[in-house]
Every structure is written in structure tokens, then in C-alpha cells.
Amino acid sequence: MAVDYTIRGGVAVITLDNPPVNGLGHSTRLGIVEGIERANGDDGVRAIVIIGAGKAFSGGADITEFNTPKASQEPTLMTVIxxxxxSAKPVVAAIHAVAMGGGLELALGAHYRVAVPGAQIALPEVKLGLLPGAGGTQRLPRVVGLETALNMIVSGTPVLSEKLAQTALFDELVDGDLLQGALSFAHRAADRGGPHPQVRDREIEHPDAAGVIERARESIAVSARHFPAPRKCIDAIEKGVKDGFERGLAFERECFLALVQTPESRALRHAFFGERAASKIADVPSNTPVRKIERIGVIGAGTMGGGIAMNFLNAGLPVTLLETKQDALDRGITTIRRNYEAQVKKGRLTQENVEERMARIAPTLSYADLAQADLVIEAVFEELGVKENVFRQLDEIAKPGAILASNTSTLNLDTIASFTKRPGDVIGMHFFSPANVMKLLEVVRGEKTAKDVLATVMQLAKKIRKTAVVSGVCDGFIGNRMIEQYIRQALFMLEEGALPAQIDRAVEDFGFAMGPFRMSDLAGNDIGWAIRKRRYREQPELHYSRIADRLCEMGRFGQKTGAGWYDYEPGKRDALPSKEVDDMIVAYSKERGIERRAIGDEEIVERLVLALVNEGAKILEEGIAAKASDIDMVYLTGYSFPLWRGGPMLYADTIGLDNVERAMRKYAQQANGDAWRPAARVTVLAQSNGRFND
Known part of the structure; x- marks a missing residue:
């Protein structure tokens, strides 16, 4: 049983004990109901306190029961409330640390609530594409007021208990021991006698309720246009205002059941579970010992190296930053400070925070200064000979047990590891630019990478607030291997009849933050050019359009040169369609004897997204990614795939693998159709009505 029942001086204490956050699983719900019945049947008990053990009062639903019969098995949370x-005897909810989702709804069902300062109070269901399903939209406005409740429910953002201390949510804020404070309050409540107050009996009072609700709708019109849940939250609150508690409660339930079925909620829940699943590695148990990481070394003070260093500085870890030349090192340090100063201007850091972080940097020109680092990450030029030089020097000076990591985005990690006498200590840590902002960290597991090294880096990723996804060794790993096929299709469509602005607009309308050509201009077109040159040598049979090569031969490398697929005005990042580029593309098609045709936006999106899906399926077949959700997490956190679509593999599941395979076979009959042979897994799943994410 996930609930402990004791009696303390005439007060029954029901302690939720379901680590890590006292999720309200079936056994917990059952234990609460049985505890309430037991206390009400005991003449020696005059009041009841519900409190959480460990780290929280309750974080809400037990995620281990999602999509299982236990989630809806009686007693449901509604029944518990x-x-x-x-209860004839007063029930006091004693809140510490966290009361979120169903945990807050449980507390709102109690007659009284006491809390300690610093407790996080929230109804975050909207972040899963849902609304509170056990009365949260009806009870919270009755205790904190309409405007505060709207803000909390529509955003899902936690609010500290002391900021709500003056509302009717809390009857008392306890300074000191929470249980003792709750017991004392429970005795006073019992002394007052019943009937004891119920939140449902309170009115929602506001002089301009209709205006507040309308303004809430206007405020989410743009930010939540792809998500139905925020609108439904407002609708449910409005129903309670207009028609009272019971009708509001029934409408809330109706909305909840409808939202559960939406593709947007499915996508958000997929992302929620996918992030947690990414940290679980089948052959690396959760109790695998990890290495102590207290000092970091970063080689390279450029844009990537500086961004990587900032992650560790932010987490309180000292960083030794190595460069080969003093001017490059100085520029790197200056850039890091400038990035921090920008956060001060935005109110995200104080100047004191900046100085604390900068004090943790030890700049150096000597490899010898990395000798005591527990983890060294190289962020040097993406060329194997350069990496070899770095790792051979590291192998000589790094202490035994130090983890040696490469930030390579495409090169063979096993080859890099072979440059050392300690390949078990070598791992890939592929950050995405800007590294201090982007959430994704691809952790590349080499053939000889030790399990404790992998476990250590996965744990460290949490400390620096990254979503870590494990990839096997292949060219481009998960993300860049897939994006290459996406870019390849975009280039084919240029020679077939489309232009950069149309392709970018179509995929941005689908939901990507940036289309392939704006993305290439931002990253630098010369980077892709270097990769293609290597492809031409290593895979001469692979068919590529040479349009992008011609662009680079024109010196149009993107924003950094003021010209790429688009034109850029000095000091601005606005992508302006370029007649010179459009003319070049049309001329290229003519030279190749290709008759240009009109390509619709639907075809553009389908070819780009299904190119990702097909390569993703091959990555799963080869074991480069352990599960489809890992691929989705890479694309949601590193490549701006629209969150409400859940990632390329879930998107394919949503539209149906039979439709995916049919589209691939259709495109195989067109020009450049050699890229469209469906992966074996696509065909098998299409024939069996299966899904990648089953």
C-alpha cells in the first residue's frame, strides 16, 4: 500500500508514500479512501491530516499507470475527492514542496489546506494537451480568484505557495515543522465543529468576469493556435462562472475526455514520456555506478566551444577553456561574457550571477592544464585529422578515468576513440548550436564506450538541463543523418520546379520554425558543401542535386557572407528572396534538360517529412536509435519539428504507415525516385497495421 495510516494525538495522519512524487496511483487512491473511512469510524479520531512523504505532497497522476486500466479503476480521483x-471530520491537506495536477485537485477537495513557504502549486495538465480532470477548473477559481486561476490553468506554470498566502487556497502558512503545524490546525478545526467548508460551495466573484475571460482568449489566440487545450480550459472556467459548480464540473469532464483523443494531446504526452524514456538504456541499469565529474575541460573557444562551456558554468562546474592562440581565446571569453550580459539586460541574470559564472572559467593555451579535468569535450574543426591531433594529446595528459568526449556531428566516433589507448573512456557529446540554448544532446555510444561512462554522461546531461538521446555510431548519427535526406529532397524539388522561398514557406506553415534554406543560410552553406564533397568521394553512387554546390561556388555561404539562398541586408537577418539565386536555379534545370513543373505545398511537405521518416526507419532497423521516441525527441528538441505533431515518427504513426508507404512508392515513380525505396520497417508496419511507437 502506498499510504501509511497512523494516529497522532487524536488526529488520523494519512501519509502518501509513492516515490518519487507521491503519484496518485490506484493503490494510493484506495489507501486515501480507506483511511478516510477508518478515521470516520473511529471515535478516538477527531480530525484527519493528509500529508506527503519525501519530496512532495503529490505531483498528481502516477505516470506509470498512464494508458493502463489502473488509471481509471475505482476509486478514481473524483471518487477520492x-x-x-x-467526511464528517475535518480533513486538512498539509502541503510541502509540490502540489501539482491531481495533487492540487486532491488538496482542493479537503476542507482546509496548510502549506510551508516555497511549495510549488500548479495545474500543469495543459502542457500535456489536457485540462484538469478532477475539478481543478472549477475549484481553483473559487479560492484564488478568477484572474489568478485563469493564468495558472492556461499556462500550467507553478506559483510559490507564499504568493498565494493571502488567497482562500491556504488557511495557514506554516513556518517550521509542517506535520506539527497541520496537527495543531486540525485540532482547532475540530474544535470549531462542522459542517466543514467545501470549496465547491464558494462563489466565483469578479466585477468583470466576462471581460477577463475574453481577454484571456485574446491572449492565447496566437501562442496557442495549434493547441486546443488552453481554449478548453477557458471554456470550462467560463462554464463554472455562468452555470455554477456542478454544470462546470460536468463540462470539464466532457472537455477532458475530448482532449485526450486529440492528436495534439497525444503528441504532447508522447513528448513527455519520450523525454523520460530517452534516459533509459536497456543494457545500462539505473544503478550503474557513475564517475565523479567536478572539473570540465573544453577544447575550442569558438561559438560551439563557448556555448558548451556555458552549460557547465551555469551548473556551477569550473571549466578550463583551451585555445591554440591568445586572440582566439580572448574572443571566446569576450563572447561568453557578452552572452551573459545579454541575459542581464533581459532580467534573467543579475550582474552578480555573471561574475560568479565568469570566475569559474580558467582560460589556457596549454593542454597540461587539462590534466586534472574529469571530463574533456573537444569542439574543434570537423575534420578527422584535427580530431586525431586533439585526442592523441589528450591521451597523453588526461588523468586515468577521465572521460574524453567529442562534439563531432558526423565523424566516426570509433575511429576517434582509436586515437587513444583508452577507447572505453571515449564518448560523443554532440551539442546543437547555440549550445547554451538548444536542449538536445546527442550522446554517441562507441563500440567500446564503457557503460559507466555512458551512465555518467546521461546523468550529467540532466544536471546541465539537456535532453540526452543515445545514438549508435554512423555518419551523422540520428539527427544529421536524417536531415541530410530532408535537404536532399529539398534540392531535388528546386531542380524540378520549386524555389527556396516556396519550400521554406510550405514547411514553416506545417510548423517548422525554419525551412531548409533559411536553416542552411543560418548554419552556413559551406558546411553542407564540405559534407557533400566527402559523400562524392565515399559514396559516388549516391545521387545528389548539384544546385547547392553551384550556390557555394558563387560564394553565397549564407548570413555570414550576406548572401546565400537569400539576400541579407547588413546588420539584419531578414531572408529576402534573391533573383540571382532564382535565375541560377532555373538555368540549372535547363542545363540538365529538366522540364520545370508546378510543385504544390502538400507535395513539398510530404516529401520533406517522409524523407525524415524513411531514414528514421532505417536508423531503427540498424539499431542506431533504440526506439522511435528517441528519434522524435531528437527532432522535437534539436530540429524544431512542430511539437503538436510529436516528431516525425509519431507523425507517420498518426497519418498511418500504409499511407506513408503508398506515398513513398508514388514518389519512386517520379524524377529522382531512387531515393524513395521504403525502408523494410515501413513496409512491415504498413502491412501489419503497426506503428513505430507501439
Missing amino acids: KALEA
């Missing part, structure tokens, strides 16, 4: 409300 009814038992609290019906």
Missing part, C-alpha cells in the same frame, strides 16, 4: 468532502 468526494470522500474527502463527505
Whole structure:
């Protein structure tokens, strides 16, 4: 049983004990109901306190029961709350640390609530594409007021308990021991006698309720246009204002059941679970010992190296930053400070925070200064000979047990590891630019990478607030291997009849933050050019359009040169369609004897997204990614795939693998169709009505 029942001086104490955050699983719900019944049947008990053990009061639903029969098995949370409300003896919810989702709804069902300062209070269901399903939209406005409740429910953002201390949510804020404070309050509540107050009996009072609700709708019109849940939250609150508690409660439930079925909620829940699943590695148990990481070394003070260093500085870890020349080192340090100063201007850091972080940097020109680092990450030029020089020097000076990591985005990690006498200590840590902002960290597991090294880096990723996804060794790993096929299709469509602005607009309308050509201009077109040159040598049979090569031969490398697929005005990042580029593309098609045709936006999106899906399926077949959700997490956190679509593999599941395979076979009959042979996994799943994410 996930609930402990004791009696302390005439007060029954029901302690939720379901680590890590006292999720309200079936056994917990059952234990609460049984505890309430037991206390009400005991003449020696005059009041009841519900409190959480460990780290939280309750974080809400037990995620281990999602999509299982236990999630809806009686007693449901609604039934539990009814038992609290019906108790003849006063029920006091004693809140510490966290009361979120169903945990807050449980507390709202109690007659009284006490809390300690610093507790995080939230109804975050909207972040899963849902709304509170056990009365949260009806009870919270009755205790904190309409405007505060709207802000909390529509955003899902936690609010500290002390900021709500003056509302009717809390009857008392306890300074000191929470249980003792709750017991004292429970005795006073019992002394007052019943009937004890119920939140449902309170009115929602506001002089301009209709205006507040309308302004809430206007405020989310743009930010939530792809997500139905925020609008439904407002609708449910409005129903309670207009028609009272019971009708509001029924409408809330109706909305909840409808939202559960939406593709947007499915996508958000997929992302929620996918992030947690990414940290679980089948052959690396959760109790695998990890290495102590207290000092970091970063080689390279350029844009990537500086960004990588900032992650560790932010986490309180000292960083030794190595460059080969003093001017490059100085520029790197200056850039890091400038990035921090920009955060001060935005109110995200104080000047004191900046100085604390900068004090943790030890700039150096000597490899010898990395000798005591527990983890060294190289962020040097993406060329194997350069990496070899770095790792051979590291192998000589790094202490035993130090982890040696490469930030390579495409090169063979096993080859890099072979440059050392300690390949078990070598791992890939592929950050995405800007490294201090982007959430994704591809962790590349080499053939000889030790399990404790992998476990250590995955744990460290959490400390620096990254979503870490494990990839096997292949050219481009998960993300860049897939994006290459996406870019390849975009280039084919240029020679077939489309232009950069149309392709970018179509995929941005689908939901990407940036289309392939704006993305290439931002990253630098010369980077892709270097990769293609290597492809031409290593895979001469692979068919590529040479349009992008011609662009680079024109010196149009993107924003950094003021000209790429688009034109750029000095000091501005606005992408302006370029007649010179458009004319070049049309001329290229003519030279190749290709008759240009009109390509619709639907075809553009389908070819780009399904190119990702097909390569993703091959990555799964080869074991480069362990599961489809890992691929989705890479694309949601590193490549701006639209969150409400859940990632390329979930998107394919949503539209149906039979439709995916049919589209691939259709494109195989067109020009450049050699790229469209469906991966074996696509065909198998299409024939069996299966899904990548089953």
C-alpha cells in the first residue's frame, strides 16, 4: 500500500508514500479512501491530516499507470475527492514542496489546506494537451480568484505557495515543522465543529468576469493556435462562472475526455514520456555506478566551444577553456561574457550571477592544464585529422578515468576513440548550436564506450538541463543523418520546379520554425558543401542535386557572407528572396534538360517529412536509435519539428504507415525516385497495421 495510516494525538495522519512524487496511483487512491473511512469510524479520531512523504505532497497522476486500466479503476480521483468532502471530520491537506495536477485537485477537495513557504502549486495538465480532470477548473477559481486561476490553468506554470498566502487556497502558512503545524490546525478545526467548508460551495466573484475571460482568449489566440487545450480550459472556467459548480464540473469532464483523443494531446504526452524514456538504456541499469565529474575541460573557444562551456558554468562546474592562440581565446571569453550580459539586460541574470559564472572559467593555451579535468569535450574543426591531433594529446595528459568526449556531428566516433589507448573512456557529446540554448544532446555510444561512462554522461546531461538521446555510431548519427535526406529532397524539388522561398514557406506553415534554406543560410552553406564533397568521394553512387554546390561556388555561404539562398541586408537577418539565386536555379534545370513543373505545398511537405521518416526507419532497423521516441525527441528538441505533431515518427504513426508507404512508392515513380525505396520497417508496419511507437 502506498499510504501509511497512523494516529497522532487524536488526529488520523494519512501519509502518501509513492516515490518519487507521491503519484496518485490506484493503490494510493484506495489507501486515501480507506483511511478516510477508518478515521470516520473511529471515535478516538477527531480530525484527519493528509500529508506527503519525501519530496512532495503529490505531483498528481502516477505516470506509470498512464494508458493502463489502473488509471481509471475505482476509486478514481473524483471518487477520492468526494470522500474527502463527505467526511464528517475535518480533513486538512498539509502541503510541502509540490502540489501539482491531481495533487492540487486532491488538496482542493479537503476542507482546509496548510502549506510551508516555497511549495510549488500548479495545474500543469495543459502542457500535456489536457485540462484538469478532477475539478481543478472549477475549484481553483473559487479560492484564488478568477484572474489568478485563469493564468495558472492556461499556462500550467507553478506559483510559490507564499504568493498565494493571502488567497482562500491556504488557511495557514506554516513556518517550521509542517506535520506539527497541520496537527495543531486540525485540532482547532475540530474544535470549531462542522459542517466543514467545501470549496465547491464558494462563489466565483469578479466585477468583470466576462471581460477577463475574453481577454484571456485574446491572449492565447496566437501562442496557442495549434493547441486546443488552453481554449478548453477557458471554456470550462467560463462554464463554472455562468452555470455554477456542478454544470462546470460536468463540462470539464466532457472537455477532458475530448482532449485526450486529440492528436495534439497525444503528441504532447508522447513528448513527455519520450523525454523520460530517452534516459533509459536497456543494457545500462539505473544503478550503474557513475564517475565523479567536478572539473570540465573544453577544447575550442569558438561559438560551439563557448556555448558548451556555458552549460557547465551555469551548473556551477569550473571549466578550463583551451585555445591554440591568445586572440582566439580572448574572443571566446569576450563572447561568453557578452552572452551573459545579454541575459542581464533581459532580467534573467543579475550582474552578480555573471561574475560568479565568469570566475569559474580558467582560460589556457596549454593542454597540461587539462590534466586534472574529469571530463574533456573537444569542439574543434570537423575534420578527422584535427580530431586525431586533439585526442592523441589528450591521451597523453588526461588523468586515468577521465572521460574524453567529442562534439563531432558526423565523424566516426570509433575511429576517434582509436586515437587513444583508452577507447572505453571515449564518448560523443554532440551539442546543437547555440549550445547554451538548444536542449538536445546527442550522446554517441562507441563500440567500446564503457557503460559507466555512458551512465555518467546521461546523468550529467540532466544536471546541465539537456535532453540526452543515445545514438549508435554512423555518419551523422540520428539527427544529421536524417536531415541530410530532408535537404536532399529539398534540392531535388528546386531542380524540378520549386524555389527556396516556396519550400521554406510550405514547411514553416506545417510548423517548422525554419525551412531548409533559411536553416542552411543560418548554419552556413559551406558546411553542407564540405559534407557533400566527402559523400562524392565515399559514396559516388549516391545521387545528389548539384544546385547547392553551384550556390557555394558563387560564394553565397549564407548570413555570414550576406548572401546565400537569400539576400541579407547588413546588420539584419531578414531572408529576402534573391533573383540571382532564382535565375541560377532555373538555368540549372535547363542545363540538365529538366522540364520545370508546378510543385504544390502538400507535395513539398510530404516529401520533406517522409524523407525524415524513411531514414528514421532505417536508423531503427540498424539499431542506431533504440526506439522511435528517441528519434522524435531528437527532432522535437534539436530540429524544431512542430511539437503538436510529436516528431516525425509519431507523425507517420498518426497519418498511418500504409499511407506513408503508398506515398513513398508514388514518389519512386517520379524524377529522382531512387531515393524513395521504403525502408523494410515501413513496409512491415504498413502491412501489419503497426506503428513505430507501439
